[in-house]
Amino acid sequence: MTVMPAFGVNRFDFTSPSAFADDVARAERLGWDYAFIPSTPLLLRDPYVNLAFAAERTRRIGLGPLIVNPVMRHPAVTASSIATIAGLAPGRTMLTYGAGDTAVRLVGRRPATVAALAEAVTLAKGLLSGEEVQVPAAARPARLTHAAPVPVWVAAGGPRTLRMAGRVADGVFIRVGRHPANLRAAIDAVRTGAREAGREPDRVRIGAVFHTVLDDDLERASLISRSMAAGYYEYSPQLFDPPGFAWNGPPVEELKAKVWPDFHHAADLTESGRVVSFLPDEVADAFALYGTPAMIAEQLERALGDLPISVVVAHPMPAPLSGGPSPYIERFATEVIPRLRNRLAS
Numbered sequence: 001m002t003v004m005p006a007f008g009v010n011r012f013d014f015t016s017p018s019a020f021a022d023d024v025a026r027a028e029r030l031g032w033d034y035a036f037i038p039s040t041p042l043l044l045r046d047p048y049v050n051l052a053f054a055a056e057r058t059r060r061i062g063l064g065p066l067i068v069n070p071v072m073r074h075p076a077v078t079a080s081s082i083a084t085i086a087g088l089a090p091g092r093t094m095l096t097y098g099a100g101d102t103a104v105r106l107v108g109r110r111p112a113t114v115a116a117l118a119e120a121v122t123l124a125k126g127l128l129s130g131e132e133v134q135v136p137a138a139a140r141p142a143r144l145t146h147a148a149p150v151p152v153w154v155a156a157g158g159p160r161t162l163r164m165a166g167r168v169a170d171g172v173f174i175r176v177g178r179h180p181a182n183l184r185a186a187i188d189a190v191r192t193g194a195r196e197a198g199r200e201p202d203r204v205r206i207g208a209v210f211h212t213v214l215d216d217d218l219e220r221a222s223l224i225s226r227s228m229a230a231g232y233y234e235y236s237p238q239l240f241d242p243p244g245f246a247w248n249g250p251p252v253e254e255l256k257a258k259v260w261p262d263f264h265h266a267a268d269l270t271e272s273g274r275v276v277s278f279l280p281d282e283v284a285d286a287f288a289l290y291g292t293p294a295m296i297a298e299q300l301e302r303a304l305g306d307l308p309i310s311v312v313v314a315h316p317m318p319a320p321l322s323g324g325p326s327p328y329i330e331r332f333a334t335e336v337i338p339r340l341r342n343r344l345a346s
Contacts, residue, residue: 002301002304002305002306002344003310003344004340004341004344005207005304005309005310005311005312006033006034006062006310006311006312007031007032007033007034007311007312007313007314007332007333007337008032008033008034008035008036008062008066008207008311008312008313008314009027009032009034009035009036009313009314009315009316009328009329009332010035010036010037010038010066010313010315011315011316011319011326011328012024012027012035012037012325012326012329013324013325013326014037014044014045014050015324016045017045017049017050017052017053018053019324019325020037020050020053020054021050021053021054021056021057021058022057022325023325023329024054024057024058024061024063025054025057025058026325026329026330027061027329027333028058028059028060028061030329030330030333030334031333031337032061032329032333033061033062033311034061034062034063034064034094034311034313035054035058035061035062035063036063036064036065036066036096036313037050037051037064037065037066038065038066038067038103039065039067039068039069039072039103040102040103040106041072041103041107042103042106042107043106047065047068048065048081048082048084048085051063051064051065051085051089051093052084052085052088055085055088055089055093056088058089060092061092062092062093062094063085063089063092063093063094064082064085064093064094064095064096064150065082065095065096066096066155066173066313067096067097067098067155068095068096068097068098069097069098069099069100069103069104069111069112069117069120070097070100070112070116070117070119070120071100071103071104071109071110071111071112071116072100072103072104072107072109075119075120075121075123075124075127076123076127076135076142076144078095078120078124079095079123079124079127079128079144079147080127080144080146082095082128082148082150083127083128083144083146083147083148083150084146086148086149086150087146087148090148093148093150094150094151094152094153094171095124095128095150095151095152095153096152096153096154096155096173097117097120097121097124097152097153097154097155097169098117098154098155098156099111099112099113099117099156099161100112101235102261102262102265105261106261114160114161114164117154117161117164118164118167118168121152121154121165121168121169122168123135124152125152125168125170127142127143127144127147128144128147128148128149128150128152129147129149130143130144130147131143151170151171151205152169152170153165153169153170153171153172153173153205153207154168154169154171154172154173155172155173155175155209156172156173156174156175156186157174157175157176157186157232157235157236157239158236158238159185159186159189159238162174162186162189162190162193163189163190163192163193163196164193165190165193165204166189166190166191166192166193166194166195166196166197166199166201166204167193167194167196167197167199168197169204170204170205171204171205171206171207171311172190172204172205172206172207173207173208173209173311173313174186174187174190174206174207174208174209175208175209176232176236176239177210177211177228177229177232177239177286177287177288178210178285178286178287178288178289178299178300178302178303179242179243179285179286179287180302180303180305181242181243182239182242182243182286183208183303183307183309184307185242187206187307187308190204190206191204202308205310205311206307206308206309206310206311207309207310207311207312207313208303208309208311208312208313209313209315210288210289210300210303210312210313210314210315211228211264211287211288211289211315211317212288212289212290212296212314212315212316212317212332213225213228213288213289213290213291213316213317214290214291214293214296214316214328214331214332214336215290215291216291216292218291218292220270221290221291222273222281222284222290223269223270223273223274223277224269224270224273224288224290224317224318225273225284225285225287225288225290226273226276226277226279226283226284227259227263227264227266227269227270227272227273227275227276228263228264228287228288228317229276229279229283229284229286229287229288230252230255230263230272230273230275230276230279231262231263231264231265231287232287233247233252234252234256234262234263234264235262237252239287240283243282243286245282245283245286248278249276249278249279255275255276258272258275259271259272259275263276264317265319269317269318285299288317289303289314293331293332293335293336293339294339296336297336297339297340297343298343300312300336300340301340301343301344314332314336316328316332
């Protein structure tokens with residue numbers, strides 16, 4: 001039986017911290033459970049300043065960055081920042097780590113290795129729990145004086161990172177699209193990692209990030225969904241294997257020259273979708289939620305199935321990084337979530 005998950009969104013009005021806080025308050029009124037903010041220094045203002053404003057304007061909604069990385073900021077600095085937010089919003093903050101991808105590539109750095117990511121998560125968890133943590137080359141153990149109990153999650157898609165997350169994280173946001181074979185393989189990897197570390201697998205919470213194209217223009221939605229599929233193949237071609245897909249077009253490295261910075265973040269996702277228009281419908285259907293509210297509710301129901309996914313991040317595509325409040329937040333909350341709830345109850 002499918003259980004109704006909590007829902008989070010990661011795109012708001014980023015024009016100012018005050019505007020962000022107002023938009024998060026709007027999401028809270030509409031029933032969203034989590035408000036996340038990306039940490040991409042060249043594209044957005046400081047996430048913790050934004051979160052502090054939002055914490056003061058809200059009472060219920062969960063808050064946190066999705067995602068941070070250990071390349072741009074030392075984990076001790078990150079732990080201090082999120083602990084400060086937890087002081088403003090106790091019991092409703094969370095921290096999510098990832099390798100970095102776009103945020104670090106834009107400044108000419110490489111994403112974090114699996115080992116570096118594991119080290120960062122472990123250090124942040126220790127500091128946030130108030131422990132004295134051994135730090136290489138430090139004269140004495142490190143301790144965060146204003147520690148706060150903030151859960152530390154990892155966002156991951158590759159099998160090695162998923163297993164690592166199962167070993168060390170409090171929860172894992174899987175980013176593998178919506179095909180059941182990929183979702184099950186990802187959850188199995190997390191559970192394998194948990195068992196390797198002697199942890200109870202069910203104690204590691206599972207969330208899922210779904211790129212979501214809420215668009216009544218089905219032709220445009222279908223093209224964007226193809227760009228999403230290409231984006232997954234671009235960075236994680238192994239995700240085509242569990243569903244039995246093949247890349248029957250020009251090499252993706254050749255096609256990348258036509259989009260920037262990648263198929264997930266191109267300025268015109270319909271045009272990048274046309275670049276990979278050779279991808280069949282079954283591939284487009286495997287990596288994004290897309291179409292009308294009724295279509296997306298049905299797709300979500302099929303994707304969730306009986307999987308233990310407790311949090312869904314409905315990542316809007318195209319993803320606005322500036323401008324005023326997006327109608328997506330209201331449309332998804334009022335047109336998709338109620339339809340999904342009704343489908344699950346019937």
